[in-house]
Amino acid sequence: MLKKYINKLELLITxxxxxxxxxxxxxLSSVLVGISAALAVIVLKTFAHQVFSFATYINGILxxxxxxxxxxxxxxxxxxxxxxxxxxxxxxxxTSQILYAVAKKAGIIPKKQMYAQIVTSSxxxxxxxxxxxxxxxxxxxxxxxxxxxxxxxxxxxxxxxLIGCGVAAGIAAAFNAPIAGVLFAIEVLLVDVSIAAFxxxxxxxxxxxxxxxxxxxxxxxxxxxxxxTFDYHNxxxxxxxxxxxxxxxxxxxxxxxxTERFFARLKFSPxxxxxxxxxxLALIIFIFPTLFGEGYESxxxxxxxxxxxxxxxxxxxxxxxxxxALLIFVGLTLLLKVFAxxxxxxxxxxxxxxxxxxxxxxxxxxxxxxxxxxxxLTKLPVSNFTLVGMAGILSGLFHAPLTAIxxxxxxxxxxxxxxxxxxxxxxxxxxxxxxxxxxxxxxQLAKKGHVFTSNKDSNILTTLDINQIxxxxxxxxTPDENLERLVDLISHSNQVIFAVVNKEKTLLGIVHFxxxxxxxxxxxxxxxxxxxxxxxxxxxxxxxxxxxETVMNKFEMSKMAFLxxxxxxNYYGFISKSLALEAYRAxxxxxxxx
Numbered sequence: 001m002l003k004k005y006i007n008k009l010e011l012l013i014t015x016x017x018x019x020x021x022x023x024x025x026x027x028l029s030s031v032l033v034g035i036s037a038a039l040a041v042i043v044l045k046t047f048a049h050q051v052f053s054f055a056t057y058i059n060g061i062l063x064x065x066x067x068x069x070x071x072x073x074x075x076x077x078x079x080x081x082x083x084x085x086x087x088x089x090x091x092x093x094x095t096s097q098i099l100y101a102v103a104k105k106a107g108i109i110p111k112k113q114m115y116a117q118i119v120t121s122s123x124x125x126x127x128x129x130x131x132x133x134x135x136x137x138x139x140x141x142x143x144x145x146x147x148x149x150x151x152x153x154x155x156x157x158x159x160x161x162l163i164g165c166g167v168a169a170g171i172a173a174a175f176n177a178p179i180a181g182v183l184f185a186i187e188v189l190l191v192d193v194s195i196a197a198f199x200x201x202x203x204x205x206x207x208x209x210x211x212x213x214x215x216x217x218x219x220x221x222x223x224x225x226x227x228x229t230f231d232y233h234n235x236x237x238x239x240x241x242x243x244x245x246x247x248x249x250x251x252x253x254x255x256x257x258x259t260e261r262f263f264a265r266l267k268f269s270p271x272x273x274x275x276x277x278x279x280x281l282a283l284i285i286f287i288f289p290t291l292f293g294e295g296y297e298s299x300x301x302x303x304x305x306x307x308x309x310x311x312x313x314x315x316x317x318x319x320x321x322x323x324x325a326l327l328i329f330v331g332l333t334l335l336l337k338v339f340a341x342x343x344x345x346x347x348x349x350x351x352x353x354x355x356x357x358x359x360x361x362x363x364x365x366x367x368x369x370x371x372x373x374x375x376x377l378t379k380l381p382v383s384n385f386t387l388v389g390m391a392g393i394l395s396g397l398f399h400a401p402l403t404a405i406x407x408x409x410x411x412x413x414x415x416x417x418x419x420x421x422x423x424x425x426x427x428x429x430x431x432x433x434x435x436x437x438x439x440x441x442x443x444q445l446a447k448k449g450h451v452f453t454s455n456k457d458s459n460i461l462t463t464l465d466i467n468q469i470x471x472x473x474x475x476x477x478t479p480d481e482n483l484e485r486l487v488d489l490i491s492h493s494n495q496v497i498f499a500v501v502n503k504e505k506t507l508l509g510i511v512h513f514x515x516x517x518x519x520x521x522x523x524x525x526x527x528x529x530x531x532x533x534x535x536x537x538x539x540x541x542x543x544x545x546x547x548x549e550t551v552m553n554k555f556e557m558s559k560m561a562f563l564x565x566x567x568x569x570n571y572y573g574f575i576s577k578s579l580a581l582e583a584y585r586a587x588x589x590x591x592x593x594x
Contacts, residue, residue, distance in 0.1 A: 010487035012150070017152055026158060030165045030200035033148055034207030037141035037169035040118055041208070042215050044133045045174065048126040048293060049220045067127060069282035072309065072344070076126025076278040079120045080270045080348040087116050095135055096441045098142045098163065098189055108161040117350065124349035128292045129266070129339035130281065135172050135352020137363075141166030142189075161197055164190045168201045169208030171407075176213050176221055180204035180407035188439075189399045222411055223298045229412045230384065230416055234311045235423065237380055238388065241368055242424040245392025246431025248364055249357075253397060253432075253440040256353065257559055259342025270348055277347020284340050287335050289314050291340045295359040299390075302330075302366045303383045327370050334363040350570065357397045358390045365389020387412055388420045395425040396432035399439040466548055469583055470565050472573035476501045479508055479532035486511065486531060487520050497562045499571050500535045507564055507571040509535030538564050542575055551575065 017025050051071070083091050088355050092113075101109045145166035149159035161252040164185040172181030182198065182205045183463055190197075283289050289312055290298040294536070301309050311320045311329060319325035341356045342550035369385035372378050387408055395404035404425045409415050434469070474500045486498065509532075516534050519525045539558035542551055542565045554563060555577045565572040 013152065022158075025152075026161065026200050027200055027203060028553060029148060029152075029154075029162055030204040031207050033141070033145045033162055033165045034169035034172075034204035035138070035211055036144040036148075037204070038167050038173040038208040038211035038215075040140045040144075041137050041170060041173035041212055043118060044122055044126075044137060045216060045220050047122045048133060051128070051293070053153045053196075066381060067287040068289045070310060072130070072281050072285060072316065073275070073278040074127050075125075076125045076274045076281075076344065076347055077271065077446060078127070078347040079123045079129075079350055080274045082120055082123065083348070083350075084270060087112060087120075091120060091350060092099055093345060094352060094441055094447045095138055097188070098139060098167065099441070101142075101146070101163075107146055107156055107163055107519070109139075109143045109146035109163070110142070111147055113139055114142075114147060117143075121349035121352075123498035125293055125351045129344040129349040129351055130285070130291045130293070130295070130337070130356070131344045131349065131351025132294055132353060132355025132358075134171065135355035136350060137170040137174055138167050138184075141168075141170035153455065160190065161200060163202035164197075164201050168205040172205040173208035173212035174221070175407060175411050176209050176210040177407050177410035178202070178205040180403055180410055181208065184400060184403040185273070185405055187403050188398055188441075210412075213328070221504075222299065229381075230420060231381070232419075234378075234420075237369075237372065237385075238420045238423045239377065239427060241365065241389060242386060242392055242427025242460065243362060243431060244368060245389060246396045248334075248430040249358065249393050249396025249428060249432045250435050252357070252360060252393070253436060255338045256342045256440065259339055261347045263343070263346030274348040278349075281340060281343045281347070284336060284343075287315060290327070290333055291337060294355040296355065299359060299362040299386075302362055303386045307366065307382075311577070318576070323370070323374055327367060327374065328365050330363050330370075334360055334367060337363070353397065354394075357393045361390035361393030362386045363389070364393065384417060384420065388417060388424050391425040392422050392428040396428040397440055399429060399433060401425040401429040466542075466546060466551060466575070467544055469579050470544065470573045470575055471579075474499060474574050476571065477511070477531055477537065478502065479530065481531050483516065483520065483529045483531065483534070484527060486516070490520075497574065499564055500531055501571050505570040507538075507541075507566060508532075508537050510564060511535050511561075541566050543567070544572070551580065555580070 010224040013028075016028060020028065040240060082108040083089065097113075098109070101107055117140045121131075121133055125131050125133050142163045143166070145162035145164070146159060149162045154162070168178075168185035170181070171177040171184045175181075182201050182251055185201055185205075186198075194392035263273060263277060263591040266276070268276060279461055298310055308320045308323075308326055311317050311326060316325060316329055319329075337356055337360050341351075341353065365388055366382060368389070369380040369382045373378050373382065391404040391408045394407065395401040398404075405418070405421045408421055409418060474497070475493055475495060477486055477489065479500050479502070480531055488511060489495065489498065498511045500509040500511060503506055511534055513533060515536065519529060519534065539560055540563050542554060542563050544565065544567050546554075551563075561577050562574050563577075564574055
């Protein structure tokens with residue numbers, strides 16, 4: 001029955017594509033992708049909230065937090081089981097795969113990502129894994145956009161645009177924050193997009209936020225209504241918080257990657273690794289139950305008038321009303337969060353770092369402001385610092401200050417904190433950028449040239465395949481031949497450059513027509529001059545494994561129009577600078593999203 005309705009819907013969309021202009025069809029498509037992403041959010045958020053409510057209810061009866069420790073073990077093991085038995089043994093995690101798909105795979109995202117992320121992340125995070133659902137939501141939305149575009153045979157530009165629509169709608173629906181959704185799509189994923197492309201992305205974000213607001217209970221979403229008035233006298237402390245969150249973002253990024261590498265090096269089977277990691281996670285959550293799941297409920301608790309509720313039903317419940325004990329608990333929790341998340345994902349679970357960044361930011365903001373108040377140095381509005389801290393970590397970790405500013409502004413229901421949000425986010429971003437050139441998700445891909453960055457030229461060069469512009473049909477010559485042979489080759493070909501090779505095809509040198517122009521008009525010199533006497537060594541060598549940006553840099557440094565290519569130690573062909581530039585211009589035209 002469901003398949004019948006889907007077929008009817010697809011026929012209707014195909015009919016609409018024939019009736020509408022390309023731009024109108026993109027607008028319609030952005031709405032449909034936005035709805036799809038919002039439905040994924042509804043499923044994930046509802047499941048995660050129900051499990052959290054169940055665990056809280058059990059804890060309230062038993063007065064002990066062991067249930068919080070059991071559920072993450074079950075969740076991670078089940079995730080590994082689903083990946084092995086249903087999803088073909090592998091699943092890519094993190095928003096980096098979207099970046100890779102846009103940069104290197106023409107925006108093609110596998111179909112299984114339309115459901116794989118929902119299933120695995122709901123098991124991992126829904127059952128208490130210390131990670132976030134936003135990254136799986138974003139990947140799911142991007143997969144909807146990519147596969148929709150493939151279904152209706154849309155080109156690379158429209159495919160990339162609909163990926164952005166899915167991403168924007170996912171974030172907008174997850175937080176009821178359409179502006180933040182648009183900014184995240186453009187600031188983090190689509191770094192090279194024109195103003196005209198904003199319209200479908202905004203439509204998708206608005207659609208996602210609207211569907212989420214209509215269907216989801218507001219208590220499920222992360223939202224705040226209580227905040228204190230902004231006092232400009234506190235600006236110096238917001239500046240310090242910005243510095244603090246910037247360095248903590250670096251701490252989180254580096255330790256998360258160390259934790260993931262540790263688990264990647266383990267020679268355990270997937271199930272043993274899952275049990276090993278989840279058991280460590282279970283112990284951490286047993287001592288610090290606030291690390292269970294996304295942690296959004298504890299963020300709300302910190303921003304309210306009675307943050308001591310965090311210690312209820314924990315091993316530290318006797319210190320519920322002790323402010324210093326609460327401060328120590330919060331401080332230890334924020335330091336351990338990165339390891340809890342790293343273990344969750346490294347041991348086989350699925351999730352993301354978006355929610356952990358908000359969790360960590362709120363705890364840092366609370367810790368900093370509460371410490372200032374307890375020491376008597378000043379009297380800071382704790383709830384404001386708790387909220388603004390989230391923007392600081394989000395900005396520093398994802399290098400997305402605009403997303404951070406407007407996300408917190410939207411989920412707090414107003415723009416009263418705009419000035420401190422701007423201060424903290426910009427300082428945190430500057431500090432993080434100083435020590436980490438790329439954000440955590442981009443870092444490894446950028447090293448390999450597999451991702452778009454803010455450098456437009458680099459983005460385009462990233463998409464070019466060096467093997468497509470290597471010309472292997474160039475005639476070659478041996479070093480012991482005289483110039484008569486070379487003159488004959490020149491007269492019967494269009495070549496102006498020749499590779500000098502031996503019998504094993506080892507490159508010994510090159511001869512350019514301009515270098516022998518005067519010699520070839522002397523019959524005596526032509527007859528008695530060997531090729532080895534006029535050849536020279538190439539100023540640069542190109543390898544098929546070089547990135548196109550590297551190739552262009554070699555052309556720039558050598559000031560040459562042709563450079564030889566070496567493959568497996570032997571001469572392979574030449575690359576022409578003019579051909580490379582022609583490929584660049586063609587790709588630039590094809591990739592312009594407008």
